[in-house]
Amino acid sequence: MTYQHRAIIDTIPGYKQGKPAPEVQGQRSFKISSNENPFEPLPSVVEAIRQQALDHINRYPDMRGWDLVERLASLNGVGPENVVLGCGSCEVITQLVSLVAGPGDEIVYPWRSFEAYPIIVAGAGAASVQVPNRPDGSHDIDGIIGALNERTRLVILNNPNNPTSTSLGDEEARRVMEAVPSDVLVLFDEAYFQFNTDAGTNVAMNLFREYPNIVVAHTFSKAYGLAGLRVGYAVAPADVIDGMRKVSLPFAVSDVAQSAAQASLDVSGELEVRVKSIIGERDRVVAALHSQGWDFAEPYANFFWLALGERTDEAAAIFTQAGLSVRVFSGEGIRITIGEPEANDIVIDVCQQLKTQGF
Ligand SMILES: Cc1ncc(COP(=O)(O)O)c(C=O)c1O
Structure with a gap:
């Protein structure tokens, strides 16, 4: 059927979810295509969901999410007026883009980066200005600064960057901040910051001050392992938060999600131990691949990137045969999430196999 709609929507591909674990006979298979946390939820978090939330699902949640907002504000050393919740950090990014940009406006961000950016920007009717990454997958800061003009309404920096897992250094972040006019907002999307072991990086909250x-933008989906519940938040100047709330999806963050996020903050020590073990697994995989002769940029999130170029699809088929679903960007490369140790062992084996096939 032909129907009247905005032409800009035809310019974007829809968001593609990471593939589920493939079925391979006689073998355990793993989904390492969505940068999820391989650990099951902690018992106290499951209990909080059961006890605090399920009793009143006939009622709407607190739309402002005050209890959680206040907690996040004190955690980040800001006021509650500086925090807004969203249905995942995807929603807070969407709120921000809808607030600042529309037809005729531009949003500058590195590319390749999070696949949702072009979709969110086009959804607002604004234009994406994608600045190609440097060969090592890191943000091209000169390119980003060079792309700024009077139509720029937002700059997005992704630290660590999805899918290349590169870290943004303090000095480079500051160069962007010095170049952007003070009335144009800069979004630091830090979905994976808990995994960032780069000594030279500056968590955006330092710059925020x-x-x-x-x-x-932060999320409970990754380090906190609540991807299925959809809760994220933004820290921003109070008037920006007011604007974001106006365009937010009403009641987007369920009571269940709010309760689970609170319960997760109660056990953040235990969750940090899990994060450390994922970082340990990442280091183990990276060391193994280096000893196989792979050369790739140091990863700083819970995933790493193999730039396989033209042979990407060929390599992807080998991962699938081995029981692993990875994230494939045809013609560019493969993003591999650090998963359960058993999954990581298979990753190491597959990479060895690829090396023997001349990759
Ligand atoms: C860079 C980045 N930002 C934001 C998100 C959104 O995560 P969520 O909406 O689950 O908080 C993701 C998810 O993969 C991501 O990779």
Whole structure:
């Protein structure tokens, strides 16, 4: 059927979810295609969901999510007026883009980066200005600064960057902040910051205290392992939060999600131990691949990137045969999530196999 709609929507591919674990006979298979946390939820978090939330699902949740907002505000050293919740950080990013940009406006961000950015930007009717990454997958800061003009309404920085897992250094982040006019916002999307072991990186909350135009997006989906419940948040100047709330999806963050996020904050020590073990697994995989002769940029999130170029699809088929679903960007490369140790062992084996096939 032909129907009247905005032409800009035809320019974007829909968001593609990471593939489920493939079925391979006689073998355990793993989904390592969505940067999820391989650990099951902690018992106290499951209990909080059961006890605090399920009793009143006939009622709407607290739309502002005050209890959680206040907790996140004190955790980040800001006021509750500086925090807004969203249905995952995807929603807070969407709120921000809808707030600042529309037809005729531009949003500058590195590319390749999070696949949702072009979709969210086009959804607002604004134009994406994608700045190609450097050969090592890191943000091209000169390119980003060079792309700024009077139509720029937002700059997005992704630290660590999905899918290349590169870290953004303090000095480079500051160069962007110095170049962007103080009335144009800069979003630091830090979905994976808990995994970032780069000594030279600056968590955006430090910069937030120095610059008036920073928005920081965090999520409970990755380090906190609540991807299925959909809860994220932004820290921003109070008037930006007011604007974001106006365009937010009403009641987007369920009571269940709010309760689970609170319960997760209660056990953040235990969750940090899990994060450390994922980082340990990442280091183990990276060391193994280096000894096989792979050369790739140091990863700083819970995933790493193999730039396989033209042979990407060929390599992807080998991962699938081995029982692993990975994230495939045809013609560019493969993003591999650090999963259960058993899954990581298979990754190491597959990479060895690829090396023997001349990759
Ligand atoms: C860079 C980045 N930002 C934001 C998100 C959104 O995560 P969520 O909506 O689950 O908080 C993701 C998810 O994969 C991501 O990779």
